[in-house]
Amino acid sequence: MKERKGEAVSEVDAIGDLLCSMSDALWDHPQVKFRETYAAGLFETKLQEEGFAVKKGLGGIPTALSGTYGSGKPVIGLLGEFDALPGMSQEAGILTKKPVQEGAPGHGCGHNLLGVGAFGAAIAVKRFLEKNHLPGTVIFFGCPAEEGGSGKGFMARDHVFDDVDAAFTWHPGEVNSVSVSSTMANYQVRYRFYGKASHAAMAPERGRSALDALELMNVGVQFLREHVPADTRIHYAITDTGGFAPGIVQDFSEAVYLMRAGSLDGVRELYRRVNLVAQGAATMTETKVEEQFIKACSNILPSSRLNRVMQKNLEAVPAPAYSSEELAYARAVQKTAGSGKTYFDQLYSACDSEKDRERFEVQRDLPLHAGALPLAKESFGFVSSDVGDVSWNCPTAQINGTTMPAGLAMHSWQVVSVGKSSIAHKGMLYAAKVMAGSAIDVLTDPSVAAEAKEEMDRRTGGKKYVCPIPEDVKPQI
Ligand SMILES: [Zn+2]
Ligand SMILES: [Zn+2]
Structure with a gap:
């Protein structure tokens, strides 16, 4: 099975060119909350080409969709966001702030990479199920309006995640780590x-x-x-x-x-x-x-069982290596960004084992934090994400993937500028492999989903999910 899993994970490389071109196409067509028609259309076409059954208009949102392949349990969900941010237009690959079009949107949170990375994982898992004639279902969820719209909240209200046994996602950023914290x-x-x-x-x-x-x-x-x-x-x-x-x-x-x-x-x-x-x-x-x-949106309910699965895969998949040009470019971008406490610093300060600290130390001064960081202690983050509403419906885990130089602030022009770089592409493919590997672990070992469900019930105390968005509130499209 290990060999077959390895083959499946390497499917991500086999479709690497397609994934990078899709991510660049989303970057070229940035659309904000609930208006992501270009991205939704692209995912619909590509999912159909790959043999997924596509459903559209989930949760009353025209740009929310799912692509399902396979049948039976377990059901794996892969969450892909694709919305851009208003006013963040910026030219790619340059070292100064310069919009492509003044006032237009831009991918300041890297969701062009996020959506396509999750899609890539879904394809790899689908091919794994197909090739090995295994039971199980993989669903790619195209999730609009993460920024300011809580798209997944509306989808959860529509019972879209009810039958999912494990959901995986990721977020572009400056480290390769499992994201263990709860949110607001x-x-x-x-x-x-x-x-x-x-x-x-x-x-x-x-x-x-x-x-x-x-x-x-x-x-x-x-x-x-x-x-x-x-x-x-x-x-x-x-x-x-x-x-x-x-x-x-x-x-x-x-x-x-x-x-x-x-x-x-x-x-x-x-x-x-x-x-x-x-x-x-x-x-x-x-x-x-x-x-x-x-x-x-709801706070994230962590799943330590699935976090461990993702950590194992984060360490098993070889992290990207960078050329001297990429490192020099990363340093040049860093110089434009100024200093301040970074996400890396935050994780480092929460680290309490000498051995783990050493793993941080070797990466501390690198312009790209590419090595897998150790599994952190569960903590509380002063951010919100609509992944929270998924996590109250099914065990959910996510990773961060290195797609940008260390120390950049999210929602900044620098993040938009690096969003089409080879660094961003490498991080996206790495994240897709980690998600695919994690999904395959759940598909091939029934105890994982069972234990994750048990943990979830323990954490909720049997409390059923109630969507925080009242029934009569419609997504503001
Ligand atoms: Zn954001
Ligand atoms: Zn984001």
Whole structure:
């Protein structure tokens, strides 16, 4: 079986050119949340060519799709994101900030690589099942709108992940490591204030300012911050100030709030209190407040069983080697990025074994952290991901793959710029192999899925997943 697994994993190299060209094509056609028609179309075509049964429009999202191959248990899910970020357009392979098109989107989170890496793993697993006439199912999930849309939350609400036994994914980044930490649950809610317009000098008493209400709400929330648990975050953006003329009392204003906490219960409580503040502001100003629930996501429920499977594969697959040109390019990119605490530093500081620390030490000063890092202790990350909603439905694990020079900040122009480089391609193929190997381990050893399920039940305490997005909330396309 070991040999057959090795053959399957090397299928990723056999289709390497196709995968790199698909990733570059996504990079060339960056589209933001729920509008990823190019990516969805490309995956649909390629999945069909490979003999997968394609389903579209999952969770009420036109660009969400799945491709299924095989039958019976276990069912393996491979999660592929492909959305870009607004305003992040940037030319590839250069060392200065220069958009391809001013204001256009760009792949600042590497999701062009993410989606195609997961797709590559799905193809390798499919060919493995086919060649060895084995039972089992592999599903590639095309997951839109990770950035700001919680696409997987809507898909989970639609029961898309109900029958999956193990889900795997990855994220492009600066290290090769298993991503063990839990993340923050969140709610995103729009608040709209309605007042009464009036001449601000002649008849101020007749006006009721929606802008005042919004400002008071924001001030109230600043005071609230002192009295919330430490694992809480509250962010906001004013999306409409109600106008640009100070001589008119503003009769409308709008803000979008993003509330995060370590658990959904924590977010729910935060939401209740922010709502009270909003109502208080409306009362004070005699305006009306209306709220619109945009989206939500759950915290990640880690699976240490699947994390161990991924770690084994992370160490078994040879990590990419780089040419002197690639190393020189990586150093040049690093110079443009400035310094600050990196993800590598964060993992290193959580490391408590001498032997593991040595594995970090050898990589510390390299411009590309390419060697597999040891399995870290479970921790809590101050980020959110809609992978959380998958993880409450089936055991889920993910890795980070090195696709960029060390020390770059995610969502920066540098990340877009390196997204078509040979470094990015190598990291994507490596991640695809690790995911394929992990999936094959679950397919060929029934005890893995059973143990992962047992662990999941233990962690949830038998609590059933309830999607944090209310039934009547539609994806805002
Ligand atoms: Zn991102
Ligand atoms: Zn991302």
